[in-house]
Amino acid sequence: MVEATVVLIADRFAALDDAVQQAVAAGPEVLPGPLVEQVRALEHRAGERLRLSERHTVVAVAGATGSGKSSLVNALVGEEVATVDVLRPTTAHAMAVVHGVADAGPLLDWLEIDERVGRPDARPGGLVLVDMPDHDSVRTSHRLEAERLIGLVDLMVWVLDPQKYADAAVHERYLRTLAAYRDVLLVVLNQVDRLEPDQAEVTLGDVRRLLAEDGLDGVRVLPVSARTGAGVADLRNTLADVAFRHEAHRARLEADVMSLADRVVACCGTDDVAVPRADRALVDALALAAKVPTVVEAAAGSYRLSARLATGWPPTRWLARLRADPLHAMHLAPARHPRGTEQGTGRGVDRETDEAVARTSLPPAGPAERAHAAGAVRDWRDRAVAALPDSWALAARGADLDLADELDHAVASTPVVAGRTPLWWRAVGALQWLVLVLAIVGVGWLAALAGMGALRLPVPDPPRWGALPVPTALALGGALLGLLLAGVARLAAGVGARRAGGRAAARLHDAVARVADARVVAPVADVVARHQACRAAATRAAARARRREGR
Template identity: 55%
Template sequence: MAVSLAERLDALAVAVRAGREVLPVEVLGQVQAVEARAGQRMRLSDQHTVVAFAGSTGSGKSSLVNAVTGADLAPVGVLRPTTAEPLAVVRGPEGAGPLLDWLGVRRRHHLDRPGADHGTPASASAPSSRPEVLDLATDGLVVLDLPDHDSVVAAHRTEAERLVALVDLMVWVVDPQKYADAAVHERYLRGLAGHAAVVVVVLNQVDRLAAEELEACRQDLLRLLDEDGLGSARVLTTSAQTGEGVADLVALLDEAALRREAARQRLEADVTAAASSVLEHCGDPRPTTAPAVTELVASLEHAAGVPQVVAAVRGSWLLEGRLATGWPPLRWLARRRADPLRRLHLGRSRSSRDQAPSRPVEGPDLGRTSLPPTGAAEAARARTAVRDYVDAASVGVPEPWALAARHAAEAGDLPDALDRAVAGTEVLRPRRPTWWQGVGALQWLLLTVAVLGGLWLAGLAGLDALRIPVPDPPRWGEVPWPTLAAVGGALLGLVVAGLSRLGTVVGARRRARRAARRLHAAIATVAHDHVQAPVTQVLAQVDECREAAQRAAAPGRRASRRPARRGAR
C-alpha cells in the first residue's frame, strides 16, 4: 500500500525520536534539514516546479539556460565564472515570489508566453534565430542558473551547494573535458544518490565530438553515474551552440512542469535518503529470544551478600530455638551471643519477636543492611555478568546501540538497589513455632522438679548434719524420690534440649531455604528493574527506529552503497 509523503515524514520523525540519543549528529542534522525543507516547500506554491542548472566553469551551463528559455538572460563565459549569483527565469502564474524568497534568489525574470519578445538582445555566441519549439511552453516552471560549483570565489560555491539541496529538479551540465571530474561526482552527484528521479545529467558541447567519441563519452558517463547511485538518472546530449538535443531537454522540463511532481519526488527522495541513513545505523532485526538471566541473578546475589544473609537466617533461628527450648540453666550462654540477623540490621529486637510481623518499609526511608562491602571478586563477577547479559541481549545490534544498552544497564546505583532489596525482604518471620512453647514449658517443669529434688536432698543433708533424725524418703524401687527428681529432671531436661536442637536444625534449614527464595525473588526484581528493563528499552528503541525508518524509506528506492571514488581521470 502506498504511503503518502506526510506519513513518511511522520515515520521519519518517529525514527529520529527513538534514536536521538544514539544516531550520529550528522544523520540527525540531515533528517532535521529534510523535515524543515519539506515543511517549508509544501507550504509554498505547488503550481511551480523549480529546475536548477548547475555545472562547472566552461561547461556551457548559462548558454544552455539561454537556449531552453529562448532569451539571452544568463551571461556567458568560458575561462572564468560569470554567474556570481543565481538567476531565476519564471514562466507561469503569479505566486512564485514567496518560493523565490525562500530560495533566496533575488535576480528574477518572467517569461510571458512562448515566442514573446523579452526585450533582450541575442547573444553573440547564440544562433541568430532559434526555433519556436525551444521556448518553454508550460506555465509554472522556474529555471535557475546557479553559480559555477568550481568557482574560485568560495561564496559562489556555497550558494550553489545551498540551492542544490533546495530545488525540485536538478540539471547537471557537464562537458566532454570534465565530465569525469572527481570533484563533481564526489562532492555533488554522489550526494544525490537515490535522487535519480529528479536528476538530469546533460553532456553539453557534443558538437566538438565525433559520433564515436560521443558514444564513448556517453557510455563512460553512464558508468560513472551508476557508481554514484544515479544509474537510472536521465542523460541527454546537447549543444547550446547548434541546438542539438535542446528540444529534448525543453520537452523534459515542460513535462516536469506539466505533471507538477518534481517537488514531491525531490522531497520523497530526500526522505528516502535520510531514512536510509538512519537504517544504516539500526542494523538488521535481532533475534526475539531473550537471554537467560540465571547467571546474572546468581552473580548479583553474591554481590548483595545473599549467602551471608541466608547463613545468618539459619544461625538466628538456631539461636532462637536454643533460647526457647534449651536447658534453662544453660540459656545464659546463648544469650551472650549476638543475633546474626541483628548484626546485619535484618532482625527484630527480642522484645518484639512475638509481635505480628509488620509490612516491609519502602521508599527512601528504607534502612540499610550492615553487610560487609562486596569483595573485589564478587564485584567483578557482578560486572561481568551484567556485561555478558547486555552482550547476549544486543547480539546483532550496531555498536552504538549496544554501548547505549550497556550504559543504560550501568547507569543506576545497582549496589544500593541490591542493599535496599535485601533490607526490604522479610527473611525470617518473627512468630515462633507452637511446639517451642510446649517444649519451653516442659523444660521449666523439669527444672522445677530437679530444683525441688535438689532442695529435698539438701534438706535431708541438713538434718543429718544437725544430728536430727532423718526421715526415710519415699523410694521408687531402690532410688529415693528426691534423688530421682533431682537427677532425672536434669537429665530429662538435657535430653529434651538435644532433641529440640535437632528439630530446630531442621526448621533452620527450612527457613534458610525460604529466605533464599525470597531474596532470590528480590534480587531478580532488581536485575529486571536495573538491568533487563533498561536494556530492553534501548533494544525496543532500536526496533522502533528501524521499523519507522523502513516505513519512511520508499520500497525499492533506498540509496545504493557508494563505492570508494577514484581520482579524476
C-alpha cells in the first residue's frame, strides 16, 4: 500500500514538474538565471526526497532567538534533548529527533544533519523533529544553515513569541516568502503563559492579521507554552496526524513547484501576446530600401518598349531597337534576340548559363534609405513586443539587421514582367505588316506607272477608289493607317505599362515581405511563441497544484 502511494505521489509530482520544466525550456536565456537553476534543481531534489524515505516526515522547528524553539522541541519530545539559553542563540547546528521508525540515516545524511537523537518507542512513528539554528542569529553560518534546511524539510513549525511576533524582519524576509507553502506551515505562538488570557486572545488575533497580510491567511496558529505545557499536546497531536498521513513531503514538493511556477508566470507577465506579422509600414520601408519603385518604373518602361517593338510602324521600329531595355540594364531581364521583339521574362537570367543571377545592378541603398529601413524594423519590433515583459522584449529585439543583400537577391530572383507576349501585340503587329504590304504595293504601282510615263510608254489609267486612284489610296492609306495603328497601340501600351508596373510592384512587395518574414518577423515570433509556451506551462503547473490543494 505504501509503495503504491509513493508511485502515485511520484507520478503526480512528475506531471507538475514536467510543466515547470517545459516553461523553463521555453525561455532559459530570458528567465533569471537563479530561477532557472532552482527549477532544474527541483527535479533532482524531488527525486532524491521520494527515493530516500516515504515513511518519514521531516518537521523543522524554526524561529528567532529567544522565541523558545529548543524549549518547545524538548516539550514535544518529553525530555531535554536540546540546549536552551534564553539570552543568546545556542543551536549552532541542526539537531534531529527521530521518532519510532529506523532507517532515517540516509534521509538525515541528505539533509546534512549530523546531530541525531533516536526515540524508537515514541509516537508518532516516522516523525523527524528538527531543532533549527536561529534565522536571525548574529552568526552568518547559523542563518545560512537555517535557510538551507527551510528549503528541504517537509513541514515548517514557525515559532513566534509575544515580544517579537510583529518584527518586520520576520515577516518580510521569511513569512511573506512562504505564501506558496501555507499548506506545509504551522505557526506557534509560544510563551503565552506570560500573557493574561484576554491579552493572549488579542495577540493571537494580531498574529493572524499579520499572517493574512503576508498572504498566509488561514494558516493554523497554535498558542502554546513550552514552560507550562499548555497547548503542547495539541501541537503534538497535529504533528502526529501529519506523520501518520505521510503526505507532507508530497505537499511540500507541490508547493515548491507552485512557488517556482508562480515566479515563472511573474516573469512572463499577465498579458496575452499575439504572434506578430509583417505590416504594410515595414514592407513599404524595406521595399524602398530595395529600390522597388525604381524596378517598377523600369518594368513599365520595358513593357512600353516591348510593345513599341511589337506594334510600331515597321519602317520606324529600328529606332526603338536603339533604346536599351531598362530591366536588362538592371540584370532583371534577358538580352533581347537581335531579330526578335519578344518581351523579356523580367527575371534575372543569364542566357549563357541559364542561372538566376544573385544580384541586380541597382545602385545600393543610400544612407537615408538604410536608416529609414532600420528605423522601420525597430518601430515594428517595438510594436510587436509592446505587451511583452522587459526581459522577453529585449530578447525579441535582437541586434540591428542589414538586409541589403537579402533584399537585392529577392528583387533579382523575382519575375517582374510576364514572359508571354500579349495577344493584342500579335494582332496589331500582323495588321501593321499587312498595311505595310498594301502601302508597298501602292508605292510600287505608282512607281511602275511613273516609270512607264518616263519611258514614253502608254500609261494605263489605274482603277479608282472614289476620287483617288487605287495605287495612291493604297500608298497613302497604308502609311496613314500604319501610323494611326502605331499611335493607338502606344496609348494602349501606356495603359498596359501601368498594369504591368502594378503587377511588378505586387510581386516585388511579396518578395520583400518574405524577406521581412524570414529575417525580421520570424525571430520575434519565435520569442513570442516561446513566451506563450513558457507562460502557459507555468500557469498550468501552478493551477494544477492549486486544484490539488483545494485553493
